[in-house]
Amino acid sequence: MSVPAGHGVSVRIEACGKTFADGTRALEPATLDIARGETLVLLGPSGCGKTTMLRIIAGLELPDAGGRVLFDGNDMTSVPIERRNVGMVFQSYALFPNMSVADNIGYGLKIRGMARQERAARVAELVALTNISGLENRRVDQLSGGQRQRVALARAVAIRPGILLLDEPLTALDAALRDRLRGELNRLLRALGITTIYVTHDQSEAMELGDRIVVMQRGSIAQIGTPREIYFKPKNRFVAEFIGAANIIEAPVENGELVLPGGRQPIGGEASQAAAVAMIRPETIGVVEEGAAPLSGTIDSVSFIGDRQRMLVSGASDKVLTVDAPNTIKAQAGERIGLLIAAEAVRLLPSEN
Amino acid sequence: MRDRLIFTGQLLFTLLVAAFLVVPAILSISAGVTVNYFRGISSGVTLQWVFQVWELYAGTILLSFVIAFATLAATLVAGVPAAYALHVRAGRLSRIIEEVITLPLAIPGLAIALALLFTYQGFSDFRRSWLFILTGHVIYTMPFMVRSVMAVFATIDIKTLDEGAASLGAPPWRRFRDVIVPNAVPGILAGSLMVVTLSLGEFNLTWMLHTPLTKTLPIGLADSYASMRLEVASAYTLIFFVMIIPLLVAMQMFADQEQKR
Numbered sequence: 001m002s003v004p005a006g007h008g009v010s011v012r013i014e015a016c017g018k019t020f021a022d023g024t025r026a027l028e029p030a031t032l033d034i035a036r037g038e039t040l041v042l043l044g045p046s047g048c049g050k051t052t053m054l055r056i057i058a059g060l061e062l063p064d065a066g067g068r069v070l071f072d073g074n075d076m077t078s079v080p081i082e083r084r085n086v087g088m089v090f091q092s093y094a095l096f097p098n099m100s101v102a103d104n105i106g107y108g109l110k111i112r113g114m115a116r117q118e119r120a121a122r123v124a125e126l127v128a129l130t131n132i133s134g135l136e137n138r139r140v141d142q143l144s145g146g147q148r149q150r151v152a153l154a155r156a157v158a159i160r161p162g163i164l165l166l167d168e169p170l171t172a173l174d175a176a177l178r179d180r181l182r183g184e185l186n187r188l189l190r191a192l193g194i195t196t197i198y199v200t201h202d203q204s205e206a207m208e209l210g211d212r213i214v215v216m217q218r219g220s221i222a223q224i225g226t227p228r229e230i231y232f233k234p235k236n237r238f239v240a241e242f243i244g245a246a247n248i249i250e251a252p253v254e255n256g257e258l259v260l261p262g263g264r265q266p267i268g269g270e271a272s273q274a275a276a277v278a279m280i281r282p283e284t285i286g287v288v289e290e291g292a293a294p295l296s297g298t299i300d301s302v303s304f305i306g307d308r309q310r311m312l313v314s315g316a317s318d319k320v321l322t323v324d325a326p327n328t329i330k331a332q333a334g335e336r337i338g339l340l341i342a343a344e345a346v347r348l349l350p351s352e353n
Numbered sequence: 354m355r356d357r358l359i360f361t362g363q364l365l366f367t368l369l370v371a372a373f374l375v376v377p378a379i380l381s382i383s384a385g386v387t388v389n390y391f392r393g394i395s396s397g398v399t400l401q402w403v404f405q406v407w408e409l410y411a412g413t414i415l416l417s418f419v420i421a422f423a424t425l426a427a428t429l430v431a432g433v434p435a436a437y438a439l440h441v442r443a444g445r446l447s448r449i450i451e452e453v454i455t456l457p458l459a460i461p462g463l464a465i466a467l468a469l470l471f472t473y474q475g476f477s478d479f480r481r482s483w484l485f486i487l488t489g490h491v492i493y494t495m496p497f498m499v500r501s502v503m504a505v506f507a508t509i510d511i512k513t514l515d516e517g518a519a520s521l522g523a524p525p526w527r528r529f530r531d532v533i534v535p536n537a538v539p540g541i542l543a544g545s546l547m548v549v550t551l552s553l554g555e556f557n558l559t560w561m562l563h564t565p566l567t568k569t570l571p572i573g574l575a576d577s578y579a580s581m582r583l584e585v586a587s588a589y590t591l592i593f594f595v596m597i598i599p600l601l602v603a604m605q606m607f608a609d610q611e612q613k614r
C-alpha cells in the first residue's frame with residue numbers, strides 16, 4: 001500500500017445535488033474527488049453554488065437524496081459538522097465576540113477537552129504561525145479585517161482538522177491587503193500540507209492557490225483541472241472567458257487553417273469545419289512586421305500597463321483582437337502589423353449556445 | 354429675544370406636562386404619610402399607614418415578587434431557546450409560531466384571563482393556587498422576552514456564530530451555553546427587566562385570575578382603595594412606587610447604554 005502524501009483526509013463527493021426548500025436548484029448532482037493534501041479551489045461567478053458545495057462537504061447542508069460525502073472512504077453524509085473534524089473559515093469569519101483572540105483560537109481545543117497548559121502552548125504556536133503575536137488578549141471587535149482573517153484561520157487550523165474549508169476568506173479585505181495575505185495564505189497552506197477546499201470568485205486567487213481548480217457555472221461543474229489546463233485548455237467558452245482575458249473568434253476552418261479577414265491562421269491538423277469557435281490568449285500573440293506572419297491587422301489603440309502593453313487590433317478577425325505585447329515593442333495606433341500565433345496557441349471550443 | 358421667548362415657552366410647556374404626570378403621584382404618595390388627609394399635611398407626618406399596609410399586605414407583596422421572578426425564570430427557560438430556534442429556522446411554521454407567541458401583545462388581558470378560566474375550570478386546585486396567576490403572567494410576558502432576544506440575534510448573525518462553533522466540534526448544548534447565550538446577554542437583560550416590571554404591575558389579567566388568597570401588588574392596591582381609608586391606600590401606592598421605580602430606572606439606564614454601543 002502506498003502512503004499518500006500530505007495530511008488530512010481524502011474527500012469524495014458523489015452525485016451531490018442541492019435543492020433548497022423554496023425550490024431553488026443551487027447545485028446539480030456533482031461528483032468530485034479530492035486527494036489527501038490537495039488544495040482544490042471552487043471558482044465561479046456569484047450564485048453558481050460554490051458555498052453550497054462547501055457547506056455540503058462541511059456538513060452544514062444535507063445533499064439531496066442520492067448524494068453522498070465520503071472522507072477517506074467513510075460515508076459522512078449524515079454525520080453532523082461537529083463530528084466531521086473540519087476546520088472552517090467563514091466569509092464573515094464568525095469569530096465569537098464574547099471571547100478574546102486566544103479563547104477563540106483555543107475554543108475547539110477546549111471542546112476536545114485539552115488541558116489548559118497544553119492548550120495555551122498550541123494557541124501560542126498558532127499565534128506565531130499566523131503572525132498575530134501581541135493580540136492574544138484583545139477582543140475580536142478590536143481587530144482589523146486582516147487580523148480577524150488570521151484569527152479565523154488560526155482557530156480553524158488549531159483543531160488539526162482533516163480538511164480545511166475556506167469560503168472567500170479574503171473577499172472582505174481591501175485589494176492591497178488581499179494581495180499580501182494571498183501570498184501568506186499560500187505559504188501557510190503549503191506548509192500545513194492539509195487537504196484544503198478554497199472557495200473564491202477571483203481567478204487570480206484560484207490560480208495562485210489551487211493544485212486543481214473546479215470552475216462552476218450555474219450550479220454545475222464546467223471544468224476540473226490544474227490552473228494550466230484551465231487556462232490553456234478551457235473546455236468551453238464560459239471557462240475561457242471567465243479565466244483571464246481571451247479572444248473568442250468565430251470563423252470557418254479549412255484544411256487546418258482558420259479563415260479570417262486578415263489572413264489564414266494555422267491551427268494544426270487538416271480538419272475543416274464550417275463554423276468553429278476558437279480561443280486565443282492575448283499574450284500568445286506575437287507582434288511582428290506586416291508580412292512576417294500569415295495574419296495581419298491595424299492597431300486601434302495601445303495602452304501601456306507597465307509590465308506589458310495591451311493593443312487592440314482590428315482587421316485581423318471580425319472582432320477586435322486583444323494583444324498583450326512586451327513593453328519593449330514600439331508601435332503606435334494606426335500602424336499595420338503582423339500577428340504571429342503558434343498553431344498550439346489556438347484552441348477550438350465546442351460551439352455550444 | 355425671540356429665541357428666548359420660544360425657549361421659555363417650551364420650558365414652561367415641558368414643566369406643565371411633567372407636573373401633569375407627577376403631581377397626582379406626589380399627592381397620592383404624600384397622602385400616605387399624612388396623619389389625616391382631610392386636614393392636610395399640617396396634621397403631621399407619620400409612617401403608621403405604611404406599617405399598617407405592610408402588616409396587612411406583606412404576604413401579597415411577597416407573592417408578587419415570587420410570581421414576578423417565577424415568571425422571569427419561565428420566560429428565560431422557555432423564551433431564550435425559543436427565540437434561538439425561531440431565529441435559526443426559516444420557514445412558515447416558525448413564522449406562525451412567532452405570531453402565536455406575539456399574540457398576547459394584541460389581545461386584552463381580560464380575554465386571556467377568560468380563556469384561561471375556561472380552559473382550567475376543571476382543575477380547581479390549580480385554579481386556586483398562585484401558579485394559575487403565574488401561567489397568565491408567563492403568557493402575557495413571553496413575547497417581550499422572545500422579541501428582545503430575537504432583536505439581538507438579528508444584529509449579530511448568530512446563525513453563523515453557531516455554525517462556527519459547530520465546525521470547531523461543539524455539540525448543540527455547548528454552542529448554546531458558550532456562544533449563543535453570552536452573545537444574547539443584552540437582549541436577555543432587557544427582556545428580563547421588562548418581564549419583571551410587567552409582572553409586578555400587571556392588573557387586568559391578574560384581577561380576573563386572583564382569589565382572596567392569591568393576590569399581587571396591584572390587586573392589593575385596588576383592594577385597599579376600595580376598602581380602606583385613603584391614607585392606607587396611599588401608603589400602599591408609596592410602597593408600590595418604592596418597589597417598582599428602581600426597576601424602571603434600571604431599565605432606562607440599560608436602554609441608554611444600548612444606545613451608546
Ligand SMILES: Nc1ncnc2c1ncn2[C@@H]1O[C@H](COP(=O)(O)OP(=O)(O)OP(=O)(O)O)[C@@H](O)[C@H]1O
Pocket residue numbers: 020021022024025026044045046047048049050051052053201
Ligand atoms: N438557504 C437557501 N435557500 C434558498 N436558496 C438558497 C439558499 N442558499 C443559497 N441559495 C441559492 O442557491 C444559489 C447558490 O448559492 P451559493 O451561496 O452556493 O452561491 P455562491 O457561488 O457561493 O455565490 P457567492 O459567490 O455570491 O457567495 C443561489 O442562487 C442562492 O440564491
Ligand SMILES: [Mg+2]
Pocket residue numbers: 050051052167
Ligand atoms: Mg458564497
